[in-house]
Amino acid sequence: MRAAPAAAAQGAQGQNRAITFPPQDASLNARGSRTPAWKSLLALLCLLITGLLWLNGLLLSLEKPTVTGALDQRQLELRALAMPAAPPSLQPLLTGVDPLEELRQSLLAQDDADPGPGQGEPLLQLALLQQRQGQDIKASQLRDRLQEQIPSDQRALVTALERGQRLERSQLDTLQQPWSLRPLTQRLLCEGLSQDPQGCGTSGAAQQAVWRLVGVSWAPGLLLLLGVGLLLRQIWQQWRGQAPAAPRLEGPPLDLVDVTLLIAGGFVVLGELTVPLLLSPALGALLSPLNGEPALQQGLQVLLLYLGLMLAPLTILWAQMRGRASEHMGEGEPTGGLQWHWRPFGSSALQALQVMLMLLPMVALVGWITDRIAGDQGGSNPLLELVLTTGQPLALACFALTAVLLAPLFEETLFRGVLLPVLGQRVGPGLAVLLSALIFAAAHLSLNELAPLMVLGLGLGWLRLRSGRLGSCVLVHALWNGFTFANLLLLAG
Known part of the structure; x- marks a missing residue:
C-alpha cells in the first residue's frame, strides 16, 4: 500500500494562534549554553x-525485487477463484470477463521477462492454463522445466499431468500434499485431473474468495469516496476560517x-x-x-x-x-x-x-x-x-x-x-x-x-x-x- 499526502492546510486565519519561536544561535543548545x-x-x-x-x-x-507484481497476480488469482461463486450479474464488475485468461497472459509476460528456471507454482499454473487453451506443446515444455527443478516428491503430480490421468479426489489430494498449493492452483488441478471436474469450482473456497474480493476491491473504493468527502470538508473549513x-x-x-x-x-x-x-x-x-x-x-x-x-x-x-x-529541576521552567x-x-x-x-x-x-x-x-x-x-x-x-x-x-x-x-x-x-x-x-x-x-x-x-x-x-x-x-x-x- 502506498502512502499519500493529507491536505496540508496552512495556519488558520485570524483566530488561530501563531506558532512562533525566537531566533536562536545555532551554536547554542537548549539551555542557551554552547554545545561542546x-x-x-x-x-x-x-x-x-x-x-x-x-x-x-x-x-x-x-x-531489489518489488512486491507489486506478486500483488497483481494474487488479485488475478482471487478474481479467477471467485468467479464460479459470483452472481452472474456482478461478474463483469467483481471478477471481470475472463480472469483466467488475464492470469495466463500475466504469467506469460513474467516468464518472457525472466526466462530462467522460474518458480514451481507459477510454472505449474501456467502449464495448466496453457493446457486449458489447447496449447499442448507449450504446456509440455513447461512441465519438462518443472520436472528438472522440483524435488523428487513433487514429480508424481507433474507425471500425472503428462499422462492425462483421471484420478479420484483422494488420489489427487495425496499428489498435492508435497506442494502446499494455493486454492486456485488446486482448482485447476482438480479440473485437469479429477474424475469429476464439474464439481471443482463450487467449493467453499470460491465462496470465501467472493468476500475476500469484495474486501480488497469494493471496500477500499468506498473508503476512498468517504476520504474524498472528509478531505473536501477539511479544505472548506480551512478556507472559511472555521478550523x-x-x-x-x-x-x-x-x-x-x-x-x-x-x-x-x-x-x-x-x-x-x-x-x-x-x-x-x-x-x-x-x-x-x-x-x-x-x-x-x-x-x-x-x-x-x-x-x-x-x-x-x-x-x-x-x-x-x-x-x-x-x-x-527547581528552576520553575517547563x-x-x-x-x-x-x-x-x-x-x-x-x-x-x-x-x-x-x-x-x-x-x-x-x-x-x-x-x-x-x-x-x-x-x-x-x-x-x-x-x-x-x-x-x-x-x-x-x-x-x-x-x-x-x-x-x-x-x-x-x-x-x-x-x-x-x-x-x-x-x-x-x-x-x-x-x-x-x-x-x-x-x-x-x-x-x-x-x-x-x-x-x-x-x-x-x-x-x-x-x-x-x-x-x-x-x-x-x-x-x-x-x-x-x-x-x-x-x-
Missing part, C-alpha cells in the same frame, strides 16, 4: 555515516545536535547498522530449535531485530530527556515532553480515523503519478512479501505486532515527537513538517516509495501541528499499517 565541540563533531560524523548509508540504500533499492486554532507547538527541550545524535547516531549507526551485526548471530543460535518452522523463525527474528533496533535510540532519548529534566495526549482516547481515535481516511484518496493519486512517471522501479518493503507468502499464524502475529504496534510507536516518537518540534524551534513549523517528512521517507530506504512516504509524513506532520497530540499520529500510523496488513491477508487468503 566533541559532541558536535560526533554528531557530524554520525550524520556523514547516515548520509552515505541512506544514499547507498536508496540506490540499492532499485535493484480549530492550532495549539502551540511543544516538544522536548533538545537541540539539533541532540536530535542528530538520536536519529543519526542512535537510530542509524547503532540501530540499523550495529545491532543487526551483533544480534543476528545470537538470534540464529537462539532460534535454531525452530529450524523446522522457518516461517515462525523468520517472524520471531523480524520482531526481535526490530526490538533491538529500537533499544539504542530510545535509551539515548531517555538519557537526553532525563538530563534536561534534572537541569531544569521541561517540555513528547506531548502524547492520549486522553480522551475516543477523541484521539476519531481524529486519527478521519485523517487516515483523508490520506487514502491521496494514496491513489500519488501512486498513480509515481507509476506514470517512473514506473515500478522495485524496492518494496520486504515485510510485504513475507506477509503475502506466510500462512503460519504465529509468524503473522509477529509481523502484525512489528508493523501495527511497534513501528508506529517508534517512528512517531522520533520523527513527530522529537524531530519535528525541535526543527520547528529553528526553522518554523511549516519547514519543520517538510524536513521531518523528507527524513522520515528517506529512512525507509526505498527510492520508488520516497514520494508516497514523504507525503504520508507531511500528513502526519500536519496532524501533529493541528492537534498538538503525538498519540493521534501514532494511531494514524497504526491504522495505515493495519489497513495495508489486512489487505495483504485478504489477498493471501
Whole structure:
C-alpha cells in the first residue's frame, strides 16, 4: 500500500494562534549554553555515516525485487477463484470477463521477462492454463522445466499431468500434499485431473474468495469516496476560517545536535547498522530449535531485530530527556515532553480515523503519478512479501505486532515527537513538517516509495501541528499499517 499526502492546510486565519519561536544561535543548545565541540563533531560524523548509508540504500533499492507484481497476480488469482461463486450479474464488475485468461497472459509476460528456471507454482499454473487453451506443446515444455527443478516428491503430480490421468479426489489430494498449493492452483488441478471436474469450482473456497474480493476491491473504493468527502470538508473549513486554532507547538527541550545524535547516531549507526551485526548471530543460535518452522523463525527474528533496533535510540532519548529534566529541576521552567495526549482516547481515535481516511484518496493519486512517471522501479518493503507468502499464524502475529504496534510507536516518537518540534524551534513549523517528512521517507530506504512516504509524513506532520497530540499520529500510523496488513491477508487468503 502506498502512502499519500493529507491536505496540508496552512495556519488558520485570524483566530488561530501563531506558532512562533525566537531566533536562536545555532551554536547554542537548549539551555542557551554552547554545545561542546566533541559532541558536535560526533554528531557530524554520525550524520556523514547516515548520509552515505541512506544514499547507498536508496540506490540499492532499485535493484531489489518489488512486491507489486506478486500483488497483481494474487488479485488475478482471487478474481479467477471467485468467479464460479459470483452472481452472474456482478461478474463483469467483481471478477471481470475472463480472469483466467488475464492470469495466463500475466504469467506469460513474467516468464518472457525472466526466462530462467522460474518458480514451481507459477510454472505449474501456467502449464495448466496453457493446457486449458489447447496449447499442448507449450504446456509440455513447461512441465519438462518443472520436472528438472522440483524435488523428487513433487514429480508424481507433474507425471500425472503428462499422462492425462483421471484420478479420484483422494488420489489427487495425496499428489498435492508435497506442494502446499494455493486454492486456485488446486482448482485447476482438480479440473485437469479429477474424475469429476464439474464439481471443482463450487467449493467453499470460491465462496470465501467472493468476500475476500469484495474486501480488497469494493471496500477500499468506498473508503476512498468517504476520504474524498472528509478531505473536501477539511479544505472548506480551512478556507472559511472555521478550523480549530492550532495549539502551540511543544516538544522536548533538545537541540539539533541532540536530535542528530538520536536519529543519526542512535537510530542509524547503532540501530540499523550495529545491532543487526551483533544480534543476528545470537538470534540464529537462539532460534535454531525452530529450524523446522522457518516461517515462525523468520517472524520471531523480524520482531526481535526490530526490538533491538529500537533499544539504542530510545535509551539515548531517555538519557537526553532525563538530563534536561534534572537541569531544569527547581528552576520553575517547563521541561517540555513528547506531548502524547492520549486522553480522551475516543477523541484521539476519531481524529486519527478521519485523517487516515483523508490520506487514502491521496494514496491513489500519488501512486498513480509515481507509476506514470517512473514506473515500478522495485524496492518494496520486504515485510510485504513475507506477509503475502506466510500462512503460519504465529509468524503473522509477529509481523502484525512489528508493523501495527511497534513501528508506529517508534517512528512517531522520533520523527513527530522529537524531530519535528525541535526543527520547528529553528526553522518554523511549516519547514519543520517538510524536513521531518523528507527524513522520515528517506529512512525507509526505498527510492520508488520516497514520494508516497514523504507525503504520508507531511500528513502526519500536519496532524501533529493541528492537534498538538503525538498519540493521534501514532494511531494514524497504526491504522495505515493495519489497513495495508489486512489487505495483504485478504489477498493471501
